[in-house]
Amino acid sequence: MTESVLKTAMLADAALAKGPQLLTPSALAKSAAAAPNSGTPTLTIVHPKAGTSFSIDPTPAMPVIKCQAQIVGIAPDPTPTTAFNWLIEIIEPQKRGSCASAGVFCGYQEPGHGLLGGTWTPSLVAFRGGEARIRVTTTVGGVRLEAETRVMITGTNPPHADIVKMCGGNATDIARIACHESGMQQFAGGFPLLGGGGDTGIMQLCNPAATCDERWNWRANVERGVSVFNQKKAAARQYLDTHKIDGKWPNDMGLSNDQVLQREAITQYNGGSFWKWDEGKAKWIANPPPQEYFKKVMAASCP
Structure with missing residues (x-):
């Protein structure tokens, strides 16, 4: 066997020992x-x-x-x-x-x-x-x-101005709620902002549950929050209408119908009720604990 043939055979043996390696x-x-x-x-x-x-x-x-x-x-x-x-x-x-x-x-x-x-x-x-x-x-x-x-x-959190625009303006109740609930922040450290119970995002959606899009798309979160608030406002009106006298909701604070409804709708967004009916006084009486949520919402400020 020539030297070149021997070298070729040795190389082939070495390749076979490694197993097939084909292009x-x-x-x-x-x-x-x-x-x-x-x-x-x-x-x-x-x-x-x-x-x-x-x-x-x-x-x-x-x-x-x-x-x-x-x-x-x-x-x-x-x-x-x-x-x-x-x-x-x-x-x-x-x-x-x-x-x-x-x-x-x-x-x-x-x-x-x-x-x-x-x-x-x-x-x-x-x-x-x-x-x-x-x-x-x-x-x-x-x-x-x-x-x-x-x-x-x-x-990434959006500018507050974009959130306010979706809420209809700074003076709207839903914008105030967004400010109080989250400081108008969808994310914390890059992940959905979560409250103590798992409330999610700008509007701190809790029940019903926030969808995955509402966790990661801030617009979807705000849109859902606006929808929930509108539902709560309708429910608040229905609740107050159970005791209405001469077209008004009599109350112990001497407030107009719009002011009475505003307090109830905002409080219901948080799962409570601002007013309870007092049969003896024939008036809606403010609930002390739920009042605090309304006060915090109205006092919230997001530059």
């Missing part, structure tokens, strides 16, 4: 001079880097997360002609509490199947935040490769 047919076709790979192929996620933080902007709009994977360890690089399967999963940390909102689990999954070239930008069609786990898999020469990275998606 994809497409990669082989790309270069007639392609040499057998020199090592075990691995897959890595080049972008985004682990620990990167992305933000839902104040518009609000979900961030654009451009993902890029790379096959390393073999030549020529088969990445451009290889198909990849992607998956992004977003999971929000949970916090227990007495509100129905505390029982809401917000997750999101989006796959990207059979995508050539190692790049992918998920559409992120729903408002979600928390830890985002990005996984990618592919097969090279019969070997399954996979990689994973974890990043964060957090929320």
Whole structure:
């Protein structure tokens, strides 16, 4: 056996000892001079880097997360002609509490199947935040490769002026409630602002539970708060109408109908009732504890 033939045989034995390490047919076709790979192929996620933080902007709009994977360890690089399967999963940390909102689990999954070239930008069609786990898999020469990275998606508070506009103006009852409940903040540290019971966001939605969009989309949160307040106002009117004399709601504070309704509607938003009927006096009497919530709402100031 000649020296060159002997060397070739020894190299072949060494390659077999490592197991089959084959290039994809497409990669082989790309270069007639392609040499057998020199090592075990691995897959890595080049972008985004682990620990990167992305933000839902104040518009609000979900961030654009451009993902890029790379096959390393073999030549020529088969990445451009290889198909990849992607998956992004977003999971929000949970916090227990007495509100129905505390029982809401917000997750999101989006796959990207059979995508050539190692790049992918998920559409992120729903408002979600928390830890985002990005996984990618592919097969090279019969070997399954996979990689994973974890990043964060957090929320950004909007300007107060945008919230006030959705509430109909600074002087509206719903704007005052938003100010008192949260200081007009949807997020704290990038995550939905939660009250002690799990009340959520700008309007501190509790019962019924805040949806996932209402946790991560501040506009949805305010819109729901306005709707809840309007429902409470209608319920307050119905409640007060149970004792109405000559078109008025008689009360121990000498207030007009509008003032009586305002106090009841705001207090009902918090789950209480400002007024209780006194049969002996034939008047609506102010409830001492619920009065405090109304006073705090009216005193709230958000520049």
